[in-house]
Amino acid sequence: MNSSWNPTHGWEDLVSAALVGTDRRPLPSGAATPEAELFDHAALLTVRARAGQTPREGRPLEAAPQERQPEVSRAAGDRLARILGGERPRLLTEWLQAAAARGHRLSPHLLPELLDQAARDRSIRPHLGVLAGARGRWLAGLNPAWGFLLEEVTAPGAAHETWELGTSGDRKAHLGAVRAADPARARHLLEETWEKETPQDRAAFLEILADGLSLDDEPFLENALDDRRREVRHEAADLLTRLPGSRLALRMAERAAACLHTENGELHIAPPLACDAAMERDGVRAKPPRGTGERSWWLQQIVARAPLEIWPRLFGRPPGELVRMKIPDWGREVMAGWVRATVLQGDPEWARVLFAWDPLADLLAVLPRKDREDVAAGFVRRHGLDGQLIMVLGGAAAPWGPDLALAVLEKILQVSGTQPWNLSELSRLAGERIDPALYGMAERLSPEPPIQEVAALLRFRDDMLKELQ
Incomplete structure (x- = not known):
């Protein structure tokens, strides 16, 4: 040159x-x-x-620190290079997640491309905190565009000393590990540093308290309702909503009971006339989204934060009957509130009832895993291929077991004879969500090309995960 x-x-x-x-x-x-x-x-x-570094005169760089993590196998690294090169690119996140969970690090020559991609795609950043290793963090210190890496988790399980000195990601991982082992100790850790935390970290740390949540956490969460940041206040309100015996839940129960009553076998509604400061403190947002009326918005939120257990007690009817009751006015708002309450409180009985009324992916996610797959498989077998079917399957957490896998594969086979042009999204979900160890079942089901294409993707994923062991 x-x-x-x-x-x-x-x-x-x-x-x-x-x-x-x-x-x-x-x-x-x-x-x-x-x-x-x-x-x-x-x-x-x-x-x-x-x-990753603008040249500087007379200041040679220090060498990158020694690596402590094992590098991924040659086969795994080669497969990642193929994925980055355009072969099955949608599997990138699954590869990164699996490799990070095993504590591996990337081959150095793959780092620049992945760090560049993570600068554009936030969803893969948490995995790179582990996979980048010491060299990746060294590079991130040299290139501001890669600086995000310095806030991510640096090891699958952060050590105890990281609470005071670790990255934001390491501290979250440590708090989560402590919470799983000793919920009270995790809460005490957070109480000691609460005032010093950034608003973003306060909201993120509150999410971790969902694991092992109990009424012992209520005083701390009640104080968080007065936080100056809305994100923190609403996260605290969501957690208190999950505790039917909390003071917030009881306050919401009183508000909800004042809005709903039965008359002649019908459910009649009287939404609140105003949103006062006490309601706002308890998580009711005063300003509605565009296109939604104020009273409608307040009603939905009150019903969503009221304990689900109050409704059968108030009206003497089980959830299945309540959902089928006639609601002359404001019915849509009440149903939306019940759906939100079911998701927040994780109530399987209400989830089954409401899913039968309106199959929503969020409701499916509330069910225990085995029930979730049974309900999803039944829905796939009796429902045509449309956007709602795709949305429901999106709520069925991977990996799908044999029953749901077979229902979806049979649906693909059925539709391939009538609407082959309409299969792409369903086939993609099948290939990416079915347990990859079931590739043999797919291969044997039918020689039809759509099924064999799914089987090929499952085999690719199975080989990919075995290379990372």
Whole structure:
């Protein structure tokens, strides 16, 4: 490359010269042609950007720290390179998640491309905190575009000393591990540092308290209702809603009971006339979304935060009968509130009843895993292929077991004979959500191309996960 290159020439200068022509905007050059000099400059700037560090005079970089994590196998690294190269690109997240869970680190030559991708795609960042290893964090310290890595979890299970000194991700991982083992100790840890935490971390730490949640957490969460940040207040209100015996739940029960009553076998509604400060403190947002009336919005939120157990007690009817009752006015709001309450409180009985009334993915996710797959499989068998079917299957957590897998594969086989053009999304879900160890079942089910394509994807995933063991 020509030694006359001037480091003050930036990318913008090169783009300008390329657009107007090097004859009109020449660069200082000793090359055979101005065009060759422009390409030399562009190549050098590209190398600088990819290296992650602007050259500095007289300050050699310290070497990257020694790695402590095992590197992924050669086969696993080669498969990741193929995925990054365009082969089955949708499996990238699954590969990263599986590798990070095993405490592996990436081959160094794969780091720049993945860090660049994570700069654009936040969803893969948590996995890279582990996979990047010491070299990745060293690179992140040199390139501001990769600085996000310094906030992610650096090991599958963060050590105890990280609560005071670790990254934000490490501290979340540590708090989660402590919460799983000793809920009270985790709460005490958080109480000690609460005032010093950033608003973003306060909200994230509250989410962790959902594991092992009990009335012992209520005083702390009641105080969090007065936090200056709305995200923190609403996270605290959500957690208190999950505790039917909490003071917030009882306050909401009183408000809800004042809004609903039965008359002549019908459910009659009187939404609140105003949203006062006490309601707002308990998590009711005063300003409705665009297109929603204020009273409608307040009613939904009150019903959503009231304990589900109050309704059978108030009206003397089980959930199945309540859902089928006639509601002359405000019925949509009450049903939406019941759905939200079911999701927040994780009530399987209400989830089954409401799913039969309106099959929603959020309700499916409330059910225990075995029930979830049974309900989803039954829905797939009796429902046509449409957007609702796809949404329901999106709520069935992977990996799908044999019953749901067979129901979906049979649906693919059925639709392939009538609407083959309509199969892409269902086939994609099947290939990405079915337990990959079931690839043999898919291969044997039918020789039809749509089934064999799903089987091929399942086999690819099965091989991928075995390479990471």
